[in-house]
Amino acid sequence: MMVYGGIEAGGTKMICAVADEQLTIIAQESIPTTTPEETLAAIFAFFDPYDLVSLGVGSFGPIGIDPTQATYGHILATPKQGWQQFDFLGALKKRYPETAFAWTTDVNAAAYGELRQGAAQGKDSCVYLTVGTGIGAGVVREGKIFEGIGHPEIGHTYVKRHSEDMYAGTCPYHGDCLEGLAAGPSLEGRTGIKGQDLPQAHEIWGLQAFYLGQALVNITLTLAPEIIILGGGVMNQPHLLAQIQQAFLKQMAGYMETPPVEDYIVTWGLPNKSGIIGCLLSGKEQVTAHD
């Protein structure tokens, strides 16, 4: 059976899916990300029964995206044991030599999914920011995934510390970059309580909103997208969106005009599905005209 495939390859799990011509998903499986060998064996077991026309891969990163470099298709400086310098795309291409591949980051794929079918539908540009175990951002501009000499790694940008925040930060590379100060692990690191168990009234959410709102100011002043979409586990806290919107407005201080904040900073339109949908779409578009 001819199908279009997608892999949303995260550091914790790999979501594999195959879809029909209309990109309706006909099979999906979540595979734990363990060693490359074990994980790939499970990925192959999932896809092998199909005639795979295309495979769109959105991977955790950083990844090599320059086709002229030997590192193209590789996972680069990840803290994930066993995956550093692993030629992920190469291993997939070797198994499926007749398949057309798309290759980008998991968050770029999610941004693209949101643009085509989610909260940014009808727009030409968006930024998708996910806040979970880490913080990552995907960018779409002029309808296309945005990459340069590397792909966006906005989770590792530096931010201004809150004056009362003395926490060292959790990032193994940068300590107190955005991810180090505001990703899921910092919630537990600061309070001793897991993020999902923290009460809504806890002051930590104000600090979280301070950092995320500030990051959205920096994103706006740098990329000026039409809309910013927030996703990821931490955003399951329903009170957090309004706090981030207010922190954004306060720290922007009226400097750049944006759409009304409730239209400009929103939660994902395809909860937990933006990534795999973006993978399926970008894969299929390798073999068909953009519809």
Added chain:
Amino acid sequence: MMVYGGIEAGGTKMICAVADEQLTIIAQESIPTTTPEETLAAIFAFFDPYDLVSLGVGSFGPIGIDPTQATYGHILATPKQGWQQFDFLGALKKRYPETAFAWTTDVNAAAYGELRQGAAQGKDSCVYLTVGTGIGAGVVREGKIFEGIGHPEIGHTYVKRHSEDMYAGTCPYHGDCLEGLAAGPSLEGRTGIKGQDLPQAHEIWGLQAFYLGQALVNITLTLAPEIIILGGGVMNQPHLLAQIQQAFLKQMAGYMETPPVEDYIVTWGLPNKSGIIGCLLSGKEQVTAHD
């Protein structure tokens, strides 16, 4: 005489130039930026003798860049007295109704000038960061000036404070954003000595490099340009470039691979001319194919 015109419109002075078909400048004048009325009278006096085919304007900002909005062509939230909400482009178009106009920021024009004829020649993307009275950045990507719902305002992004820096910052909007902490006025504000009179051994330069290097990390992780070009008065300190390069490498901490730092972070190829050349080029390209 048929000429191509350009205005590099800064908050202190407006550089006006006219050029021939080869874009060789045949007349140039620097006009102090005072009130809009007085400044425009001097601009008109300069351009009126010519048959102006095109006029490329690179203006201090923020400015309105969305042609569908009433604020298009206006100067927006500037601290510059008298210029807030002034319809600068409108006034020019009224005077020269037959002329083709290009309209962007002064720093976007400078980035474009550097890409076409300066330090980024032969590349498709660059970021130009000027450090002077303020800090501004222009961005070119895929050979074109980069704008979204607004233009880049990277000078007003927030940065991580140096742990020993207690200075409040000079930005009237944000206090301690990048511009507030590291533009020219902060040098005198911190030391009581004008930037150009500060000795090379002064510790302030290490702090300056810390902030500028950090800003270049954030720019790299967000925009991933092929090259970053530094200009502006503060960069006339010849020792500063190497300090910024080192601060960049230290704060990037090996996270994203970039070209060798001496090729990646450079000073301008068209000192004090990037802006006006970018203006002339972008104006002329309104009427002729990009050569």
